[in-house]
Amino acid sequence: MNEFIKNEYERLVKYYESAGGNTKALLSKDYASMVINGNKVLAKNSTKEIIIEAEKIEDGVYAHIRIKKGYKSKNPVHLCFGMLPREGRQYIRTEIFAEEESEVKFIAHCIFPNAVKVEHIMDSNVKVGKGAKVEYEEVHFHGKEGGVKVIPKTRAIVGEGGMYNSTFVIKSGRAGFVDIDYEVRLGEYAKSMLLTKIYATGNDLIKANESVILEGAHSSGVIKTRMALRDKAKSEVIGKTIGLGAYSRGHVDCTEIIMDDAEAIASPVVMANNPKAKVTHEAAIGSVDKKQLLTLMARGLTEEEAIDVIVGGLLK
Amino acid sequence: MMLKIENLRIVREGKEILKNVNFEIAPQEIHLVLGINGSGKTTLAQAIMGIYPCEGKILFEGEDITHLSVWERARKGITLAFQEPARFEGLSVKDYLMVSAKNKSLNRLEEVIKMVGLPRNILFQEVGDNLSGGERKRVELASVLLMEPKLAILDEPDSGIDMLSCKLISEVIERMKSMGTSVMLITHSEDMINIADRATILCAGKVVASGERDEIKRLFKYSPCPLKR
Numbered sequence A: 001m002n003e004f005i006k007n008e009y010e011r012l013v014k015y016y017e018s019a020g021g022n023t024k025a026l027l028s029k030d031y032a033s034m035v036i037n038g039n040k041v042l043a044k045n046s047t048k049e050i051i052i053e054a055e056k057i058e059d060g061v062y063a064h065i066r067i068k069k070g071y072k073s074k075n076p077v078h079l080c081f082g083m084l085p086r087e088g089r090q091y092i093r094t095e096i097f098a099e100e101e102s103e104v105k106f107i108a109h110c111i112f113p114n115a116v117k118v119e120h121i122m123d124s125n126v127k128v129g130k131g132a133k134v135e136y137e138e139v140h141f142h143g144k145e146g147g148v149k150v151i152p153k154t155r156a157i158v159g160e161g162g163m164y165n166s167t168f169v170i171k172s173g174r175a176g177f178v179d180i181d182y183e184v185r186l187g188e189y190a191k192s193m194l195l196t197k198i199y200a201t202g203n204d205l206i207k208a209n210e211s212v213i214l215e216g217a218h219s220s221g222v223i224k225t226r227m228a229l230r231d232k233a234k235s236e237v238i239g240k241t242i243g244l245g246a247y248s249r250g251h252v253d254c255t256e257i258i259m260d261d262a263e264a265i266a267s268p269v270v271m272a273n274n275p276k277a278k279v280t281h282e283a284a285i286g287s288v289d290k291k292q293l294l295t296l297m298a299r300g301l302t303e304e305e306a307i308d309v310i311v312g313g314l315l316k
Numbered sequence B: 001m002m003l004k005i006e007n008l009r010i011v012r013e014g015k016e017i018l019k020n021v022n023f024e025i026a027p028q029e030i031h032l033v034l035g036i037n038g039s040g041k042t043t044l045a046q047a048i049m050g051i052y053p054c055e056g057k058i059l060f061e062g063e064d065i066t067h068l069s070v071w072e073r074a075r076k077g078i079t080l081a082f083q084e085p086a087r088f089e090g091l092s093v094k095d096y097l098m099v100s101a102k103n104k105s106l107n108r109l110e111e112v113i114k115m116v117g118l119p120r121n122i123l124f125q126e127v128g129d130n131l132s133g134g135e136r137k138r139v140e141l142a143s144v145l146l147m148e149p150k151l152a153i154l155d156e157p158d159s160g161i162d163m164l165s166c167k168l169i170s171e172v173i174e175r176m177k178s179m180g181t182s183v184m185l186i187t188h189s190e191d192m193i194n195i196a197d198r199a200t201i202l203c204a205g206k207v208v209a210s211g212e213r214d215e216i217k218r219l220f221k222y223s224p225c226p227l228k229r
């Protein structure tokens, strides 16, 4: 590592650590990992069974991650995507291929602590082989300015009996502008759960467009969205499940709490063309539940404190 | 007096729900409120907690609290357990109990959980739909116990509790009393009635009698509600 990269790496890792990232794992040879700042790969580590390749492309970074057939990883793969400057555009195109019967969990930390005008664009293709299991957990740490645009797109294809679960959470700072676009196609007996948790304030705008397409018989998918919006924040959530396979089961579950002048639109879409499929939805948008509020206030919490407890639970 | 209610009147949606209600609760007293369905027991309980605006006066330890908010009343030592407790997504029983607990040690939480007849591992479950109605009610009672209030208003703490466990709940309430808490107890169950010291009968939003428990109990059996709404 040259001096400049080393310096940058150390600065990012410091943020990574204070964001709850596992620094030891990042430095360990036993963990597959990759650290990207801006459009530069600062470090990466493959293991015998998890091979990470990355290269610079014209407008960003291309990374390819392969988990070998039958390999069940005990250690998660740690990814750290950072953007330390106040301005800039990060574009990361990834291809993840979990081969047959493999199992892996990704923990991706996305860190934009100083963002005033930062764009983070992810373009992922995920292929989950027959019987393989992939969990992808994406945790965001933003700055206080709200100057982040997060635009993650994922196309996942899950083979027979496979599983793809993803979680998207903004842990700290202003959400900014978020535009999630996920689509998962499930084969026979495959499963998927897409979970999004966001707390939006100021003039944050959150868009989420998530689909689970239940192609295979007996496949099942859940799209779960939890949001709390304050001030003038807005959200537009589309959760779509499409039942094509016989005995496939899909469910869209969206709960949003709105306060102040916030606005939320949730459109659960359930579609089926197979009479043996079953797709359902529930969506609830409203202010903080009165009874929850009164219960906590009857224990001595002020209204603000009570709201924090309720929202904290919902987004936990 | 711990609590003194004077000429309390509540109107909701143009309907007079409580009319000229007067009664008192003494320190360390279990005060029973009896009344047929719709007589106004829950409304009275919630009014004391500060949930509805009302006319009249509510005195707590001699201080006029009529214009205090719910949480201000709670910080003075009043709490209420709802007839149908709320559910909280994502909040564990432990986190929930921590909100009210005066002594926040895990040991104390475990002790109280045991006292209300729940297994220890329930602490790590969500206060959500996964708890049964009875379990949820017990968690509520535990939350009240942990707060160590001066006045606990319990709105049917036994509803949804199986018959065998009602005795346990009664014991818990007696324990509260021995720890120095006054209890306003709303119940329909005969067994639980017997732990009360004094009682008040509400009927059509009015107090029709108030006095020693056995006397009031007899009266209530003989004539549960002599007035019409």
Ligand SMILES: Nc1ncnc2c1ncn2[C@@H]1O[C@H](COP(=O)(O)OP(=O)(O)OP(=O)(O)O)[C@@H](O)[C@H]1O
Residues within 6 Å of the ligand: B012, B013, B015, B017, B035, B036, B037, B038, B039, B040, B041, B042, B043, B044, B083
């Ligand atoms: N939100 C409301 N608006 C108007 N009237 C209400 C409202 N809630 C309850 N009431 C009325 O107030 C009266 C008293 O209700 P309350 O719930 O206090 O009775 P209760 O004695 O607790 O009955 P129960 O034994 O069934 O719990 C009832 O006639 C009820 O219809």
Ligand SMILES: [Mg+2]
Residues within 6 Å of the ligand: B041, B042, B043, B083, B155
């Ligand atoms: Mg009632």
